[in-house]
């Protein structure tokens with residue numbers, strides 16, 4: 001899942017209006033931002049098997065540190081704890097933790113049975129929606145659209161940048177998503193990892209957007 005996780009980040013702003021969109025994106029996509037580094041270090045492994053699903057050719061061979069349910073819950077607790085110590089905003093900390101855990105459950109819907117429950121456990125889960133392109137598109141676009149809808153209700157642009165930068169990001173995410181689905185399979189696992197690392201720029205982009213938008217006052221908590 002790709003833009004669905006960003007949809008969760010957008011939507012989470014409604015529950016935690018004082019948390020930056022950048023932090024909410026970071027939480028919702030945290031384990032996919034960790035994963036490329038673990039691939040490059042050789043702790044986790046991916047293979048490219050064209051046709052393995054209708055949507056993605058990636059075979060997630062093992063990724064217990066980034067994508068086992070137990071590890072994700074631990075990352076969420078750490079993330080929420082660090083955020084709370086830094087910002088003293090309890091609601092924001094809880095929302096970040098929940099957004100981080102939501103990643104695993106949204107991945108569960110689309111992945112083949114490759115998601116482990118805990119590092120070392122042999123049980124692998126996944127409901128396999130990636131075997132249907134229309135179902136995948138319907139689900140991801142719905143989450144993304146809904147999240148964006150709530151984000152737009154919760155914030156308004158403070159200046160021109162707040163509007164332009166947001167819509168450029170939305171367009172860019174949709175373009176990358178289309179490219180992932182329609183484009184050729186990636187050439188190597190290393191190429192996948194570096195494409196994954198480039199998502200850090202989206203986090204910075206979201207922090208930048210957040211500085212140019214303000215929470216709609218009556219939703220401020």
Ligand SMILES: [Zn+2]
Pocket residue numbers: 001031032067103107
């Ligand atoms: Zn993931």
